Amino acid sequence: MQFSIDIGDEQKSAIEFKRNWFSGRTTVIIEGKEQTLKDPYAISTHVDLEFTKRWEFLVQNPMLPKVVIEQIRPFWFGGLRPHQYNVYVDDSLVLEKCGY
Template identity: 30%
Template sequence: MEIDFSIGNVSAKLVRGWFFGGMKLVTPSESIWLQHPLQPSTHFSFRLKRCWQRRISGHLVRIEKTRPLLAAGVRPQSYSVFVDGELVANDHGL
């Protein structure tokens, strides 16, 4: 799954691999792991909502992932992207 958005005037995208669960924030100048496939917390978590915050090009970027309670690994999850507190993109999928 990929979600394209802008951080100021910099293009960015949130990329998530459905098979291993890795998730990255990618800009033209850098690639930041939010969930690395080799970290146990990527696969085993009891939280229904997770948030990540990073400062990119002077802007605060927050990614929120909300998962369902039952069988979360095989059901669609919701993703929201905020830049400086404003919702710029959201999607629902694996």
């Protein structure tokens, strides 16, 4: 799964989210700075009992204080079925995606 969004009215900030379906590596790039959210070498990437992951970020742009990316995996065979991805900016939903 890969998606990117531009947020903000006057000063745009770019957010790019990437998840490798095979390895589980998950990264986010905010204003050119990459952060690893899930590392394929960590056991918690592959074995996890939580169905919802939430990551919160503070964008350097003062007009956009909080961005939340939420990943929801299905209950049955979660690794083999598409996941739901939601992006919130200031607690309002701005993007919904479904995929691997």
